[in-house]
Amino acid sequence: xxxxxxxxxxxRQLPTYGMKGRGKGMRAVLSxxxxxxxxxxxxxxxxxxxxxxxxxGSKYKLKDNIEKFFTWFVEEGKATxxxxxxAVDICLxxxxxxxxxNFLSAARLADRGSETSSLPLSTLTPVRARxxxxxxxxxxxxxxxxxxxxxxxPYSLEQLQVSWCKLTRVDMRMLSLKALRVLDLSSNHIKKxxxxxxxLGCLSHLNLRNNHLESFSEALCLSTLQKTLHSxxxxxxxxxxxxxxxxxxxxxxxxxxxxxxxxCLPFHIGRLSKLRFLSAAHNQLSVLPMDFRKLSLExxxxxxxxxxQPNPLDHTIKLTFPLPLQEIAxxxxxxxxxxxxxxxxxxxxxxxxxxxKICCCGQVCISxxxxxxxxxxxxxxxxTVVLVDNMGGTDAPIQQYFCSLTCYSxxxxxxxxxxxx
Numbered sequence: 325x326x327x328x329x330x331x332x333x334x335x336r337q338l339p340t341y342g343m344k345g346r347g348k349g350m351r352a353v354l355s356x357x358x359x360x361x362x363x364x365x366x367x368x369x370x371x372x373x374x375x376x377x378x379x380x381g382s383k384y385k386l387k388d389n390i391e392k393f394f395t396w397f398v399e400e401g402k403a404t405x406x407x408x409x410x411a412v413d414i415c416l417x418x419x420x421x422x423x424x425x426n427f428l429s430a431a432r433l434a435d436r437g438s439e440t441s442s443l444p445l446s447t448l449t450p451v452r453a454r455x456x457x458x459x460x461x462x463x464x465x466x467x468x469x470x471x472x473x474x475x476x477x478p479y480s481l482e483q484l485q486v487s488w489c490k491l492t493r494v495d496m497r498m499l500s501l502k503a504l505r506v507l508d509l510s511s512n513h514i515k516k517x518x519x520x521x522x523x524l525g526c527l528s529h530l531n532l533r534n535n536h537l538e539s540f541s542e543a544l545c546l547s548t549l550q551k552t553l554h555s556x557x558x559x560x561x562x563x564x565x566x567x568x569x570x571x572x573x574x575x576x577x578x579x580x581x582x583x584x585x586x587x588c589l590p591f592h593i594g595r596l597s598k599l600r601f602l603s604a605a606h607n608q609l610s611v612l613p614m615d616f617r618k619l620s621l622e623x624x625x626x627x628x629x630x631x632x633q634p635n636p637l638d639h640t641i642k643l644t645f646p647l648p649l650q651e652i653a654x655x656x657x658x659x660x661x662x663x664x665x666x667x668x669x670x671x672x673x674x675x676x677x678x679x680x681k682i683c684c685c686g687q688v689c690i691s692x693x694x695x696x697x698x699x700x701x702x703x704x705x706x707x708t709v710v711l712v713d714n715m716g717g718t719d720a721p722i723q724q725y726f727c728s729l730t731c732y733s734x735x736x737x738x739x740x741x742x743x744x745x
Contacts, residue, residue, distance in 0.1 A: 325356045325444040327427040328455070329401070329419035331373055333382075336411040349417050350375045353455050356430050357448040359383060369434040369443065371405075373414070374451040381450065384414075386434040393432070398424055405431060418459060420479045461503075465489060477501060482526075487511045494518055502526070510534050510557070522547020529555040533580070537561040545569035559583055559603070568678070571595040582606055582625070591679050594618025605629070605710070611697050612722045614681065617705065624706035626720060631712065632697065634721040636739040639696040643729070651692045654680075655727075658688035681725035684735060689727040696735070697721040 330349030355372040374381035384407055394404035401419040405428075406412075416424065426444075433443055459480030465471055468489045477484065481501050485508035492513045498504070499520050507524070510533040519541060521527070525548050537558065550572050559582040566581070571592040578601040586607040594615035600622040609629040654673065657664055658680045666674050680688045700722045702709045709718045726732040 325427055325430040326446050327354045327416075327419060327423055328352075329354070329424070330417045331375070332415040332417075333373070334413040334415060336406075336413060349415065350377070351458050353451045354416075354427065355381075355446040355448055356386070356427070356434060356443070357446045359448050369445070370448060371414075371431065371434075372448045374455075376453065376457070379450045379453070381448070383448070384412075385409075386431060387437050388435065390431065390435040393428060395428065398428070403428060418480065479503075482506065484508065485510075494521065496520070499523060505529065507531070517541060517544060519543035519547065522549050524548075524552075526552060528552050531555075531557040532561065533557045534560040537563060539563065540566055540570065542567045542569045545572045549573060551575060554578065556580070566590050568592065574598065577601065579603070589613055589616065591615060602706075610721070612700070612720055614723045614725060616722055617700070619705045621706035623708045623710075624702055625710035626702070626712055627710050629712070629720075631720050634697045634699045636696060636698070636736055639694055639732070641694050643692050643694060647692055651690055654690040655688050658690070681727075683725055683727035683731050685727065685731050687727045689725055692727075694726040694729070694732045696724050696726070696732075698724045 331352040332349040352375045358367045359370045360367050369386050370383040372381045372383050389408050391406040391408045401421050402417045405414040460478040462483040464485040471489050482503050483506040487510050504524050505526050506529040508531040510531045514535040522544050555578040557580040559580045563584040570590045580603045582603050582605045591613050603625040605625045606628040610632050676690050699719045702718050
């Protein structure tokens with residue numbers, strides 16, 4: 325049984341002499357195995373700790389020699405083994421949690437004097453220099469021939485780039501890298517993302533540029549990425565839409581979706597209150613969602629989209645008279661900001677309320693409305709704007725909803741008055 329981790333050995337007698345430990349571990353390889361005691365000519369099970377400074381290692385007898393195990397933080401790769409003789413605490417950290425659990429189980433069996441045949445023993449030999457190097461935090465693989473097929477990725481990785489390797493799916497071994505903060509899988513052939521990417525609890529930057537993605541799943545939007553993901557690059561893929569739940573990724577600062585086939589942006593995109601850099605050039609956007617007005621960006625690029633020319637007379641009417649009772653009730657719930665949820669009202673009504681539209685008068689409409697589009701200067705939502713077209717414009721059409729014929733009539737009147745000036 326072997327374990328790679330950081331180790332600090334604290335002598336419990338040091339405080340007696342007014343001394344303290346360094347408080348910092350060294351990279352080490354720990355082994356549990358048999359060693360012949362030359363004095364008694366008997367074999368005992370020992371713990372061998374090898375470091376870069378002492379590759380031959382120091383041995384500690386295990387049988388009846390462990391006073392206590394401290395395992396409160398074993399899920400974080402940390403534990404402490406307290407020995408009776410010598411009076412030291414062996415503090416372990418930066419270990420793989422599963423490997424650490426197995427190692428501690430073997431140490432417990434050795435302490436109890438279990439039969440050696442039941443123990444996963446190793447040979448107690450000096451280690452190689454590379455085995456006790458500091459853990460690797462960054463790794464870049466830029467060709468298929470360099471891609472590891474038989475060995476695992478270093479568990480300690482915080483930044484991993486795998487590009488130009490013709491991957492058709494995300495390697496599940498990557499998803500066990502719990503310290504990963506940056507994952508760059510750009511320029512591959514990935515078509516679908518596993519929902520388990522959302523289990524990477526530290527992931528803040530995800531680059532999937534230049535792949536074959538056709539969708540971004542709801543599960544990812546509802547995962548721990550909600551709290552960690554700051555930058556997402558989905559440019560040069562085959563996305564036609566983003567799910568409504570996409571706007572749950574509220575920590576996003578940078579979003580790139582250039583060169584896809586998006587026909588619309590998420591309805592509630594304004595909920596991405598921390599978004600500062602948005603690039604959605606070269607898609608199929610004809611109009612922006614009404615919620616787009618709520619964004620506060622530093623840089624915006626919407627070049628190369630087939631935006632329509634707003635015309636106040638060009639509209640879609642979805643109004644019936646009188647209004648259905650369900651519409652009246654739903655409007656009342658939304659306008660009064662009444663708390664609702666699937667435990668109180670049917671789920672389909674919750675979904676309708678989630679996409680409620682706001683009329684120019686400030687009132688809410690649900691499924692009964694008049695829809696048109698108006699022109700908006702993009703400098704209203706962004707400090708820097710890339711030109712929308714080759715004509716030097718920075719205006720784009722944005723959806724506008726009206727709750728009644730009266731509101732729409734007022735809108736037409738004001739539009740015609742502006743046009744006449």
